[in-house]
Every structure is written in structure tokens, then in C-alpha cells.
Amino acid sequence: MKKIKILPTSHKVNRSFGGTVGLFLFILTVACFMALPMVLIISNSFKPLDELWAFPPKLFPVQPTLRNYSDMMDVMADSLVPFTRYLSNTVFITFAGTLGHIILSSMCAFVFAKKSFPGRKVMFETVVLTLMFNATVTAIPNYLVMAKLGWINTLFSLVVPALASPLGLYLMKQFMEQSIPDALIEASRVDGASQFVIFWRIVMPNVKPAWLTLMLLSVQSLWNIGGTTYIFSDEKKTLAYALHQITTAGIARAGVSAAVSVVLMSVPIGIFLFSQSKIIETMAASGMKD
Amino acid sequence: MKVRGFFRKYGEDYLFALPYMLLFTVFTVLPVLISVVLSFSYFNVLESPEFIGLGNYTKMFVNDNLTVKAFSNTVIIAMIVGPGGYLLSIALAWIISEFPRGLRSVLTLLLYAPSISGSAYMIWQIIYSGDQYGWLNGILMSLNLIYEPIQWLTDTSYMMVAAIIAILWTSLGTGFLSFIAGFQSMDRKLFEAAAVDGIKNRFQELWYITLPSIRPQLMFGAVMSITASFGVGDIINGLFGFPSTNYALYTVVHMLQDYGSTRFEMGYASAIATVLFLLMIIINKVVQKVLSKVGE
Numbered sequence: 400m401k402k403i404k405i406l407p408t409s410h411k412v413n414r415s416f417g418g419t420v421g422l423f424l425f426i427l428t429v430a431c432f433m434a435l436p437m438v439l440i441i442s443n444s445f446k447p448l449d450e451l452w453a454f455p456p457k458l459f460p461v462q463p464t465l466r467n468y469s470d471m472m473d474v475m476a477d478s479l480v481p482f483t484r485y486l487s488n489t490v491f492i493t494f495a496g497t498l499g500h501i502i503l504s505s506m507c508a509f510v511f512a513k514k515s516f517p518g519r520k521v522m523f524e525t526v527v528l529t530l531m532f533n534a535t536v537t538a539i540p541n542y543l544v545m546a547k548l549g550w551i552n553t554l555f556s557l558v559v560p561a562l563a564s565p566l567g568l569y570l571m572k573q574f575m576e577q578s579i580p581d582a583l584i585e586a587s588r589v590d591g592a593s594q595f596v597i598f599w600r601i602v603m604p605n606v607k608p609a610w611l612t613l614m615l616l617s618v619q620s621l622w623n624i625g626g627t628t629y630i631f632s633d634e635k636k637t638l639a640y641a642l643h644q645i646t647t648a649g650i651a652r653a654g655v656s657a658a659v660s661v662v663l664m665s666v667p668i669g670i671f672l673f674s675q676s677k678i679i680e681t682m683a684a685s686g687m688k689d
Numbered sequence: 690m691k692v693r694g695f696f697r698k699y700g701e702d703y704l705f706a707l708p709y710m711l712l713f714t715v716f717t718v719l720p721v722l723i724s725v726v727l728s729f730s731y732f733n734v735l736e737s738p739e740f741i742g743l744g745n746y747t748k749m750f751v752n753d754n755l756t757v758k759a760f761s762n763t764v765i766i767a768m769i770v771g772p773g774g775y776l777l778s779i780a781l782a783w784i785i786s787e788f789p790r791g792l793r794s795v796l797t798l799l800l801y802a803p804s805i806s807g808s809a810y811m812i813w814q815i816i817y818s819g820d821q822y823g824w825l826n827g828i829l830m831s832l833n834l835i836y837e838p839i840q841w842l843t844d845t846s847y848m849m850v851a852a853i854i855a856i857l858w859t860s861l862g863t864g865f866l867s868f869i870a871g872f873q874s875m876d877r878k879l880f881e882a883a884a885v886d887g888i889k890n891r892f893q894e895l896w897y898i899t900l901p902s903i904r905p906q907l908m909f910g911a912v913m914s915i916t917a918s919f920g921v922g923d924i925i926n927g928l929f930g931f932p933s934t935n936y937a938l939y940t941v942v943h944m945l946q947d948y949g950s951t952r953f954e955m956g957y958a959s960a961i962a963t964v965l966f967l968l969m970i971i972i973n974k975v976v977q978k979v980l981s982k983v984g985e
Contacts, residue, residue: 414891419787426784426796429777434799436812436858439824443815452822455831507709516699522710529717530912531973533920535942536966539949539958540720540727563712566863594701615805616863623807628950639807653815664806668798671805675794682863682870686905687912687977 440664443657444468451653467654471662474645474655480633482641489638492554492624496561497617501610503562508571509598513584523572527687529565538628545629556629557637561621567613573684574609575602608677611670615678619667639663721966727959734953745960755939762849763919763940763965767972769853771918774860778910781861782868783895797869804862810924813855817841817928842929845937852938855928856921864910871903904983911976919969922946941965 438458443451444467446460475482510516511523541560542551550556579602587597603610625640642659645652671678728745730738749756785796803809816824819840826838841851883898900907922942925931929938931946941961949958 414787418891422784422787426781429781430796430799433803433858433861436816437799437802437806437809439815440809440812443812454821454827456822456824456827503709503712506705510702510705514699514702516702519702519706522706525718526713528970529713529721531916532966532969533916533942535920535922535945536962536969537717537720537724538945539955539962540723541716543723543955544715544720559712560716563709563716565713565717568709568713594705598705619805619807643808656811660806660809660811664802664809667805667807668802671801672798675797679797679866679870679873682866682906683874685863685867685870685909686903687908688905 440657440660443654444661446654446657448654467658470655471642471645471658475641478641480636484634485636485638485641488554488635489622489624492557492637493618493621496558496621497614499558499562500564500567500617501613504564504568504571504613505603505606505610506598508568508575509602511568511572512575513579513581513602526565526568530569542628551629552631552635554630554635557621557624557626561617564617564620566616570612570616570681570685571606571609573686574606574612574681577684579605608680611674611677612681615667615670615674618670622666623663724959724962724966727956728963729960730956732955732959734955738956741956745957746964748957749960749964755936755944758936759939759941759944762938763942765849766853766856766921766940767915767918770856770860770921771914773853774857774918775864775911775914777857778861778865778914779868779900779907782865782872783899785869786872787891797866800861801865804859804865808923808927810855810859811927813851813858814842814928817851817855819843843934845935848929848933848937852921852925852929856918856924859924860914860917862913862917864913867906867909867913868903871906872899875899875902900983904980907983908977908980911980912973915969915973915976919965 442459445463445465447462447464447466450457450460450462472482475485511519545551545556548555550559583601584597587601592600623639624637625643626635626637627640630636630640642663645655645659727738729740729742731741731744732738781796781800785793785800788796818824818826819838819842821827821830821838823838823841825841826835829835830838839847841847879898879902880894883894888894888897920942922940925933925938925940925943931943932939941964945958945961945965948954948961
């Protein structure tokens with residue numbers, strides 16, 4: 400099996416000490432700029448109200464409290480629809496959308512990468528072309544399509560379009576092309592394996608890094624989905640929607656708002672934390688040819 | 690019996706591609722086509738569309754005062770945030786690749802986290818808050834750099850800069866990871882050969898050896914940056930409200946929202962969407978052409 404090589408240590412030729420120190424200081428500055436707002440969110444979520452608005456501002460809480468988190472739960476408990484309902488909607492959307500996306504994209508990516516049926520190039524190039532524009536462009540006609548299908552105010556309207564996200568197919572196809580040797584597929588075919596068996600038993604177990612990558616990208620968008628355009632009844636709303644409702648009360652809710660952000664961001668960041676090296680491995684195959 | 694032979698040979702392949710391609714067509718390709726068709730019509734959702742030729746396009750560029758503002762704001766933001774985020778991603782990914790593995794992973798996580806954190810960018814509202822309790826004002830005032838708090842979110846002379854900084858904060862996305870992967874999977878022998886050939890320092894090495902060999906990643910990253918830089922409506926709405934003060938941050942995305950979801954002028958909104966679509970595709974194609982010349 401051909402593996403994409405990740406160097407164990409970086410190459411060291413022609414490296415001046417001064418240059419290394421300079422680059423380190425530069426990246427330290429940028430890393431602080433990137434990290435400070437994140438640290439601020441986390442520390443704000445543990446601050447009592449009087450510390451949230453202090454002059455001069457303090458980065459870390461003096462008397463840390465879990466009050467914001469318990470307030471968040473209290474508001475949730477008082478809401479029209481039980482909090483667990485929002486949570487289960489979001490978990491369902493994220494789980495179904497991600498699983499379906501990985502399976503459908505992988506099936507399509509497999510034949511795009513390893514088969515040569517007529518029309519394959521045109522289809523793949525169309526997918527690549529759609530990477531080049533933003534989804535806002537299609538927001539209005541998408542609404543019309545949903546209305547025609549009768550999917551307005553159903554969870555389908557959030558799950559089904561996510562199954563066919565172009566980025567996932569693109570990354571999966573590129574990765575399969577690089578990591579699965581044609582000879583392996585040929586050998587299995589000679590042994591009498593059907594196309595489905597080859598896909599499921601040979602190809603899929605060998606592209607685990609790419610699954611994780613598609614999982615991260617899909618979870619990141621679905622876990623945070625507000626669904627405000629398509630969903631109007633409360634019992635079908637999502638966690639992100641419910642949480643943002645809490646924060647609209649403004650300044651007084653700044654602490655709760657931070658707690659909400661921590662809850663929403665911890666899932667995608669957690670996935671990345673545990674699968675970073677696999678995701679980078681997938682990204683090595685992400686390049687576009689001229 | 691040609692047809693039967695064709696299906697015996699390729700039928701399964703099409704079956705594998707079918708579910709994805711069907712959904713992709715319905716939810717991505719079809720909407721683009723609908724948008725183009727509707728752009729030549731007057732359509733208010735209640736009545737059926739009425740063909741009006743280029744009416745929407747002439748209205749957009751002749752009659753609508755805000756159009757010029759929306760397009761120029763969009764282009765200004767995209768021109769700064771697109772290349773800015775792109776170059777920043779390359780530079781940071783390269784510097785990260787100079788460090789040992791453990792430090793590399795920590796830095797990658799730190800830099801990538803803001804782009805996958807959903808609406809965490811709302812924290813900038815507290816940083817930019819217009820009283821002395823806002824973080825930026827608080828810090829500047831305790832350092833005696835300013836004496837009065839500045840209204841970062843509503844003073845039109847600061848809004849654009851404030852928006853761009855917040856957007857750049859979220860701009861180290863998928864492209865950034867792709868560059869990191871590119872730099873890490875470089876063939877070590879290339880560097881040794883280059884050193885023998887007289888490459889003197891790491892910057893020469895970057896320009897002559899590294900960047901040309903990660904050109905495919907550079908292309909992919911460019912697509913990601915361009916697409917993201919044209920779709921910054923949510924973050925602007927979140928921080929500055931909609932509409933922002935004096936329409937200072939009114940972009941094409943807002944125009945779409947305005948005509949599409951508020952005024953139900955679907956034909957006109959579709960014309961705006963079509964222009965935005967063409968703009969993005971053209972810029973992407975031009976950038977790809979330019980990048981294909983890196984290191985030649």
C-alpha cells in the first residue's frame with residue numbers, strides 16, 4: 400500500500416539561528432492574536448457578571464464560577480420546547496448528515512477515481528467548479544426547490560443537501576486516487592469480488608484518514624446549523640438556533656453567551672484535536688492539477 | 690445489443706455515482722440554472738414569473754444606488770481578505786513546517802481552531818464594544834493611547850478595518866491545512882540536492898524549491914480562499930447588524946438577502962446572484978492561470 404509520507408522531523412539545511420528565532424517570534428505573535436479571542440470566550444464563560452465588564456479588562460476570572468453554564472441550562476429548561484428536543488434534533492441532523500455524506504461521497508469518489516465510464520470527467524469537473532462559488536448564490540433557488548419538494552419545515556431540508564457537499568467528494572476522490580493502487584482492485588476483481596465488496600471491504604478500510612476529514616468538515620457545518628431559513632416550528636429547531644436565542648438578550652447575557660459558544664465549538668475542535676494527523680494526511684492529496 | 694453491453698460494462702459504475710450526483714444536481718446544479726433563468730424575469734413568488742429580458746440587469750447597474758456600494762464593498766473586502774488570508778495561510782503553514790512535530794501540532798490546532806468554531810466570531814463584539822468596557826478600548830485607554838472610547842462597530846471610519854481583522858481571524862481554513870500537508874510531504878532529497886546546487890538560505894529554498902512543488906495545494910487553497918472571501922455576510926451581520934451604519938458594510942450578499950428574503954423580488958435577487966456567481970468563477974479562473982506560472 401502506497402502511503403503518503405509525512406516526514407518525522409523537518410529537514411535542516413541552510414538554517415540560520417537568527418532566522419529561526421525571527422520566525423518563531425513572528426508565529427508567536429500571530430498565534431497569540433488567533434488564540435486570544437478563543438481564550439477570552441472560554442474565560443468569559445467562567446466569569447461572574449461583575450467581572451465580565453471590568454475596567455481595565457481582565458483576561459482570566461478572579462472568582463471563577465459555573466453560574467453561566469447553570470444559567471444556560473435554566474433558560475433551556477424554561478423554554479417552550481424541552482432542551483433535549485433541540486439537542487436531539489441537532490444530534491440527529493449531524494449524525495445522519497455526516498454518515499450519509501461519507502457513504503454517498505465515497506461511493507461516487509470510488510468510481511470517479513478508479514473507473515473509466517463515459518461522463519466521469521465532466522461530472523467531476525462540474526463538482527470542482529461548484530467549489531468555486533459560495534452557497535449564498537444559490538440560497539434563493541434552493542428555497543424554491545425545497546418548497547417544491549414539500550420539505551420546508553422538515554429536517555430533510557437540512558440533512559439531504561448536506562449529503563452532497565462538493566468539498567467532501569473532491570477530497571475523497573483525490574485521496575483514493577493517491578492511496579489505493581489499481582493493482583489491488585484488479586487483483587480482487589480477478590479473485591471474483593463484486594464491485595460492492597471491493598468498495599466496502601478493500602477501498603473503504605484503506606481510506607480511514609479521509610473519512611475523518613469528511614467527518615470533521617460535515618460535523619463542523621451541521622453541528623452549528625441554525626436552520627432559520629427552512630425551519631419555523633419550535634420542536635424542529637436546532638441547538639445552535641436555541642442557543643443563539645438565549646444570547647439575543649444582549650449585554651446581561653454575555654457570560655451565558657460565552658458558555659453557549661464553548662458548547663458549540665468544543666465538538667468540531669474536539670474532533671480535530673483527536674484526528675489532526677489523519678486529516679493532514681488527507682489534505683496532502685487535496686492538490687488541484689493545472 | 691450495444692446498449693445491453695454498455696450497461697453490463699458501466700451500469701454498476703453509474704449506480705455508484707447516482708445517489709450523490711442526483712442530490713448534487715438537485716441542490717447545487719439546478720439552483721444555479723434556476724437562478725440564471727429567473728434573472729431574466731419579474732418574479733414575486735405569488736404570481737408566476739414574467740419575462741422581462743435584461744430588465745433586472747439594467748436596473749442593477751443603472752438605477753440602483755446601493756449596487757455600486759455593495760459591489761465595491763464586496764470587492765474591497767474580497768481583495769484584502771482573499772489574498773491576505775491566502776498569503777497568511779502559506780506563510781504560517783511554512784513556518785510551522787520549520788518546527789519539530791509536537792510544537793507543529795499545537796500551533797496547527799491554535800491557528801485552525803477559529804475557522805471551525807461556528808459563531809465564535811461573536812466574541813469580537815465584546816472586543817470591539819464601544820464603551821470603555823470593550824476590550825480594545827479598555828486596553829488602549831489603560832495604555833493612555835486613546836482618551837475616549839471609539840465606536841468600532843458603528844463609526845464608519847473604523848468599521849471596514851474592524852470587519853477585515855475579524856474576518857482574517859477566521860480565514861485559516863481548509864486551504865491552510867492543505868498547505869501544511871504540502872510542506873510536510875515534501876521530498877527531503879530535493880532540499881539536499883538544492884543545498885548542493887547553491888541554495889543559500891531557507892527563503893531561497895522556499896521560493897525556488899518548495900512553492901513550485903506544492904503548486905497543486907496552492908491552487909486548491911486559492912479556490913478555498915476566494916470562495917470564502919466572497920461569502921462574509923454572516924460575520925458582518927453578526928458583528929455590525931443588518932443594515933450596518935450608513936450601509937458602510939453593505940455587500941452583494943446583503944443585497945441578495947435584502948431583495949430575496951425581505952422584498953421578495955426573486956427575479957432581481959437572481960440577477961444579483963448570477964452576477965456574483967460569474968464574478969467568483971472568473972476570479973477563480975484568472976487566479977488559477979496566474980498560479981500555474983509559479984516557479985516557471
